Amino acid sequence: MTAPLRIGFIPLVDAAALIVAVDKGFTAAEGLEVELVREVSWSNVRDKLNIGLFDAAHLLAPVAIASSLGLGHIKVPIAAPFNLGINGNAITVSPVLYAALMEQIDGDRFDPMATAKALAKVVAIRRKAGADPLTFGMTFPFSTHNYQLRFWMAAAGVDPDEDVRLVVLPPPFMVDSLRSGHVDAFCVGAPWNSIAVDLGIGHILHFVSDILERAAEKVLAVRQVWADKHPDVVAALVRAAVKAAEFIEGPANLDEATRILAQPERIGVDPEVIQRSLTGRLKISPDGTARESGRYLLVGREGAGRPDPVQAAWLYAQMVRWGQTPLSPEAVKTAMAVFRPDLYDAALGRSGDGQPGAPFSAFAGPAFDVGDLAGYLASFEVGRRAF
Template identity: 40%
Template sequence: MPLTDSALLVVAKAKGFAEAEGIDLTLLRESSWANIRDRLAVGHVQVAHMLGPMPIACNLGLWPLAARTVVPMALGLGGNAVTVSNAVWELVASEGALPDLVPSTTGLALHRVVRRRAGQGLAPLRFGVVHPHSGHNYELRYWLTACGMVPDQDLEIVILPPSLMPDALASGALDAFCAGEPWNTAAVLRGVGRIATVKAAIWRQSPEKVLAVASDWADENPDALNALLRALHAASFWCGAPAHREELAGLLSDPAHVDSPLDWLRPGLAGDLRIGPGLSMRVPDFFVPHASAATFPWKSHALWFYSQMVRWGQVSHDAASASTARDTYRPDLWRRALGPLGVALPAANAKVEGALNEPTPVGSAGASLVLGPDGFFDGTRFDPDSLDAYIASQAER
């Protein structure tokens, strides 16, 4: 998809990392996540750039057309933002929101706007997300709910491809959206919106896109999969080097990839976001392609996504469904491919999400590993060993 977080795949091809591993990598640009899902299902592609929750939804049978899919690698952390129209920003600013990206104050101001509009008999604000089974949908709903709003009741949430979000904001079809870069920056630079908050503030160093692999292909081609993961690991290291940002922006801007101006790509890659006219803010962990085990497919990430599927009525919770979600993410495949390289191998396959308030050394084999901070903005934690209790607590909120 034409997004900044396709960077690892683009770089693996363009910088020769795939070729060096003996992989003939062909990249096919698509216009929607549904197209990518369907092309993987019918065998047009073997691997795909995909939203983190989508392979879980596939394996849970939430789509009529789906192939069993595994996730042997994540493609980075962070990268999303919530952008509102200029008119909505004026409303939330009048209720106390500041141009500082802080989720709590902005969310509470939005809640006051929503209540005021309801009292005036006005239609609910309409927010766009890129797919029902997306981190965007779940993190937006998490933020809104934690700030006192009821999604689908106080606000409308609709689905739209990310590249159409700025146009939808400009036309008035949307009042706000949650999407990846460069489409938030595009809305700001086109003068049609303001960035209100970011994923890196709602849940720091949280999961986003993954490498989705057809399970049958993965089983039948272990050497090819290992080689691909090694190539993507090299690409992640390259993408994480500040010295490569300008070249990376140039690669992504190509019409075959994101096809957008360099000025739309630079802010997200550098974490120096343009949040409004003449306003910038530094978000150091906005785009994390390599640090903090950014490519490791944590089973706790999979289970948090699953908990949100349950929370919003997309699937019923039971032990079998939880096991399916957990087993979709395959850290064993990541370890198999990258262990021989001497990279930092996390000692565990899951962790308590939201437990680290600062960068923290953690147990690992090979190289040393530092994780975090990874906190949720409302101070909660997600312990995958207490999944039932977490799901029950969210049902009560």
């Protein structure tokens, strides 16, 4: 038995594999004693991981990259040997904004280009009327939520730094901020979009899988120096997380998994809401309109747990596009090295040979070419490149 591990997490459904690994006993079976610590904000999780108060963490994938590059905070190299979630975010808008978008839309309301063009029209109407810019909540400057919102808006010419306001809010505070009118919309992970719909104060406009077919969302993160000192512990954590993800994805285990996740000290919401997120069958409007997608959130299936460095490169490219850092060949390598399929494969006793990542696909823009980030970025009309 190793010394007890302290692992931080945010109450989100994509922490499922980590929570189930501990509460179902998969970590104990690997000889690990783990204390899960529930946090509210990503800055708390990042800071406690970086200074060693946490041994590991449920962490935003871009935060792991930013920390390794020294962006926005001190430089602490991070290793991510397991993907806790692929996709899982959604964009939720207030009833007022939803009505405005539907009034302007030309096309399928589930087509992100159609809604982005409708947003551009709403922005122009509000500007002409002298109204305040729309305010969108997202969870962190270095977050998938930030980049997904920006990618969607900018595809129709909406400048996220000039035409709207983007504000940072911890995930559990999104719903109250929408209810109070402090934001007009937000992008957040499950279950908070569903909570807003159930309360009658929001419409889920898009699943992130409408915008990016396969987007790395959260990772199991450890400090690189800690991983180097404790390779056996890292491998044990990966194996426990893989077993938990397999358990969660088993239809016969769904009720038990959701009960575990719904505990007050874990995610702390109704099990039925969590179950919707895990099955991809979500109510998207207060009137009961529902939508189903097998790609809403991937916890373990379709190889979701194995980190893909190409995903890290895309996230780094977004940091460059929006002026958070200049483009650098060395930085690209550093970013891609954060995602560690080698550690994942070693933990499971597998060979990584011949296991390329899934193709990266988005609803707009050119094909992503990790070998030509400059050309990829130059193709976008809206951006804040720092060079």
